[in-house]
Amino acid sequence: MLMLSIKESAVASSxxxxxxxxxxxxxxxxxxxxxxxxxxxxxxxxxxxADDAEAIERLKVExxxxxxxxxxxxxxxxxxxxxxxxxxxxxxxxxxxxxxxxIVLAGVHFMAETAKxxxxxxxxxxxxxxxxxxxxxxxxxxxxxxxxxxxxxxxIITYVNTSAExxxxxxxxxxxxxxxKIVEALGLPRVIMIPDKYLAANIAKETGVEVITWDxxxxxxxxxxxxxxxxxxxxMPGVVVLAHPECPPEVVAASDFSGSTAAMxxxxxxxxxxxxxxxxxxxxxxxxxxxxxxxxxLRPCNLCPHxxxxxxxGIRHALETMTVAVEVDPLIxxxxxxxxxxxxxx
Ligand code: 13P
Ligand code: SF4
Numbered sequence: 598m599l600m601l602s603i604k605e606s607a608v609a610s611s612x613x614x615x616x617x618x619x620x621x622x623x624x625x626x627x628x629x630x631x632x633x634x635x636x637x638x639x640x641x642x643x644x645x646x647a648d649d650a651e652a653i654e655r656l657k658v659e660x661x662x663x664x665x666x667x668x669x670x671x672x673x674x675x676x677x678x679x680x681x682x683x684x685x686x687x688x689x690x691x692x693x694x695x696x697x698x699x700i701v702l703a704g705v706h707f708m709a710e711t712a713k714x715x716x717x718x719x720x721x722x723x724x725x726x727x728x729x730x731x732x733x734x735x736x737x738x739x740x741x742x743x744x745x746x747x748x749x750x751x752x753i754i755t756y757v758n759t760s761a762e763x764x765x766x767x768x769x770x771x772x773x774x775x776x777x778k779i780v781e782a783l784g785l786p787r788v789i790m791i792p793d794k795y796l797a798a799n800i801a802k803e804t805g806v807e808v809i810t811w812d813x814x815x816x817x818x819x820x821x822x823x824x825x826x827x828x829x830x831x832x833m834p835g836v837v838v839l840a841h842p843e844c845p846p847e848v849v850a851a852s853d854f855s856g857s858t859a860a861m862x863x864x865x866x867x868x869x870x871x872x873x874x875x876x877x878x879x880x881x882x883x884x885x886x887x888x889x890x891x892x893x894x895l896r897p898c899n900l901c902p903h904x905x906x907x908x909x910x911g912i913r914h915a916l917e918t919m920t921v922a923v924e925v926d927p928l929i930x931x932x933x934x935x936x937x938x939x940x941x942x943x
Contacts, residue, residue, distance in 0.1 A: 626651055630677060637672040637887040646673045649909040653678045656916035662722075663697040664912060665712070667704035668858040669878040669904040674703050676887060678912065684859035685711075685757050686774040692716055693941065701915055702923075705903045707733045709923045710761050714930045714937055724911030726921040728903045732758040732843075735813030736792040741766035744789055748809060754779055754790045755936060758815075761925045763792075764933035770940040773842050774857035776800050780808070782943045795819065799842045799849050817901045818843035821876050825897065826851040829874045833895050839864055840876035852876060865889050878904060 630650050631643055638646070650673065657664065657680075665688050666679035675682055681691045685708060692700060692712035699720045702709035707730055709723040741763055745753060754776070755767035764770055771779045773796065780788055780800055788806060790797040792813030801808040821844050829836055839861045840852035849855045854864055861875055862885050872893045875882045879898035886894045915921070925933070 626654060630654065634672060634676045636890070637676055637883060643673070646677065646909055649913045650677050652913050653909065653916060656913065660699045660916055660919070661697055662699035662701055662916060663695060664701045664703055665691055665708075667708060667904065668862065668884060669880050669901055670703050670884075670907060671880050671905075672883050672887060673909055674907065674912065675880070675884045678909065679703060682884075684772065684774050684857045686772040686857065687859060688712070689715065689757065689772070689937065690941065692721075695719075699916075699919075701912055703907050703912060704728070705730045705733075705901075706923075707758055707760065710925060711757055711764075711937060713923045713925050714761060714764070714934045717925075717927070717930055720919065721923045722915040722919065723921055723923055724908070724915040725906040726923075728906040730758050730903055731816040732756060732793055732813045733760055733763075736763055736811055738762040738766050740811070741791065744791065744809070744811070748789060751787055751789050751809065752783055752785065754783075754788055756791065756793050756796060757937070757940075759792060761929050761933045764936045765929045766932075767791075767936045768939070769943075770936045772857065772940075774859060775940065775943065776842070777803055779940060779943055780804050780806050793843055795845050796842050798846045799844075799855065802846060815843040817878050817899045818848075818876075819845060820899055821845070821848045823847050823851040826876070829895050829897070833872050833874070833893075836872040836874050836895060837868075837870040838874055838876060844876055848876060861885070862888075865892055880904070 627647055663680040664678055665681045666674050668684055688708055689711050693715040700712050701722045702712055705728045709721050713721040752768045754769050754771050755764055757770050757772050777800055789809045792811040794810045794812055795814060797808045797810035818841055826838055838852040839854045840849050842855050858881055865873055865885050866889055869891050874895040878901045882894045882896045
């Protein structure tokens with residue numbers, strides 16, 4: 598299952614790896630690493646990644662580190678060096694439970710910050726501190742205080758794609774994987790769900806609850822339109838269309854299924870549709886396709902520029918230099934943690 602799959606220890610392949618000159622153990626490591634990615638990356642391409650991937654494996658042992666990678670990471674990270682892969686919810690859960698000394702978060706800044714909030718005594722590294730998110734950038738803590746004042750008594754559900762300061766002003770967090778469940782668990786006729794106006798509209802439609810929201814959007818998912826979906830259906834008749842709930846409601850309505858990145862991956866691995874298209878960030882289809890050879894994918898490509906700031910070289914550098922370590926003001930972290938813990942409890 599993709600949501601939280603701890604990588605099986607890779608089996609050494611009999612394939613001979615050109616870069617693996619040197620000791621037999623180095624050659625075994627290189628072969629084992631290639632075995633993880635060979636469904637996805639031709640050997641000739643892997644040659645440009647092998648050196649960094651081997652260094653990362655060695656550094657993980659030396660530093661007592663694990664690499665948590667989001668489903669949007671490129672295949673050489675996702676299949677090659679990640680210990681845990683998943684959606685935002687799975688990464689938060691794993692960050693809360695790991696006993697590793699160091700967490701390298703191969704994802705965007707709010708994910709690393711969430712890991713630090715849940716694990717204040719651990720070192721949490723992000724390979725590129727500028728890996729942001731258009732949703733997180735759309736709202737400030739002062740904005741949340743303004744909403745609370747404008748709607749006294751209405752609970753504030755905050756998407757994890759936000760800063761620690763924004764979480765700290767909230768009652769409870771949610772991810773795309775549990776937003777519906779959280780709204781239903783509150784059992785109220787009216788809630789505030791911020792900052793993604795599309796996620797909020799999709800959840801309002803699903804639950805019948807009145808949802809007050811904010812004018813934020815994901816710059817990747819808001820680009821999809823119903824006419825894109827019509828074109829995919831025409832190009833590949835019978836294709837199953839799976840859309841992320843950060844897409845506009847009319848895109849979700851034109852799709853066959855909507856769910857978090859993990860839910861989409863699970864749908865493909867469990868139902869094995871002959872043809873599918875994932876209406877989300879484009880590395881996702883590469884990663885899911887490698888695990889599901891039975892399904893043919895249409896691969897429209899909307900890249901998340903923030904996710905793509907994370908590279909193998911960046912992960913290696915983070916482990917070599919132990920930078921960039923994510924820090925959160927302890928008072929803010931404690932309040933943000935209460936909102937994240939409330940979510941994890943549900
Ligand atoms: P998921 O929680 O579904 O993985 O989504 C995170 C994200 O940033 C989607 O754009
Ligand atoms: Fe943020 Fe969208 Fe990128 Fe996800 S895909 S990190 S929501 S900008």
